[in-house]
Amino acid sequence: MGVGLAVVRRLLQHGCRVAIWDYSEQALTDVQRELGENPALLYINCDISDPASVTSAVQATMARFGSIDILVNNAGTVVSGYLQDTDMARQQQVIDVNFSGLVHATTLILPKMYAQDFGVIVNISSAAGTLGVARQSVYSAAKWAVWGFTESLWHEVRNQNKSVHVASVHPGYIATGLFAGAKIRGLGGVIVPLVKNHDVIAKAIVEQAIRHRKTVVYRPRSVRLAVLLRGILPDRWFFRLVRLLGIHRSMEGFTGQRA
Incomplete structure (x- = not known):
């Protein structure tokens, strides 16, 4: 659903074969009904927060397609609320879905990309991975972790195999x-x-991170201002600016969708 489905459509337009992993069987059924019968598509029920489920999904994808050339780690969920008011089990799920599952999938697939001397891994972070946002402290932390993981992995990959590319995407x-x-x-x-x-985010993933290897x-491009201003302003001024711009209140109207 959402960004994931938009990415699938764009990859199909470029002639890719795509394995769609989703924890919701109903979502997979809905997408299959929408996209129709297509030998280029493989639908896999996968809980990204369960290592055994991820391992099984990798094996099924390899058995069908023979290789995994592109990995888009897009699974996400969020809990909104002040930390003391939120359920700890749900917060752990936020960490497992947004970060731990991403690490596990990457760990399984990266050696296969090294072996075939080609691959692209795109990890979806967030604008909330560039600055802290009230009412999503654990989500922000998980997305900061995605960015740090991706940057570190980029250097690891450059040390070992320059034919593999790693990127992070930060949507607002x-x-x-x-x-x-x-x-x-x-x-x-x-x-x-x-x-x-x-589709704005899907286009950035496919055209910028995958095809042009950014x-x-x-997205929007102004999200990078958070990184720039953090680098040039004293911390106290930066925090005050974030509040002046109203970013600390941006989750007050949140209704959301568990996805």
Whole structure:
């Protein structure tokens, strides 16, 4: 669903064969009905937070297609609320889905890319992976971890096999889907507007991170300001600026979608 489905459509347009992994059997059924019968598609029920399920999904994908040339680690879930008011089991799921599962999938697939001397791994972080946002502290932490993992892995890959590429993509709030209702208001919303639809992110993933091998991709591009301003402003000024722009209140209208 969401960004994942939009990426599938774009990869199909480029002639790729695609294995779609999803924890929801209903979502897989809905997508299969929407995309129709297509020998280029493989549907796998996979819980990314379960290592055994990920291992099985990798094996099934390899058995069908013979290789995995591109890995898009896009699975995500979020819990909104002040930390003391949220359920610890759900917060652990946020870590497992957004980060731990990504690491496990990458660990299994990267050696196969080394062996075939080609591969692209795209890890979906977030604008919340560039600065902390109130009411999503664990989600922000997981997405910061994705960025740190990707950057470290990029250097590891460069040391071992330059034919494999690793990238991170950092989307801002998308108007619909997982972050429905979240919005930066006032001047902050002018600087970092809502992403209008999932295909904007899918295009960045496919065209920038995969085809043009960009290392870090931000959408909207103004998300990179968080990195720039953090580097040049004293910490106290940076934190005050974040609050002045209203970013600390951006989750107050969140309704969301568990996905």
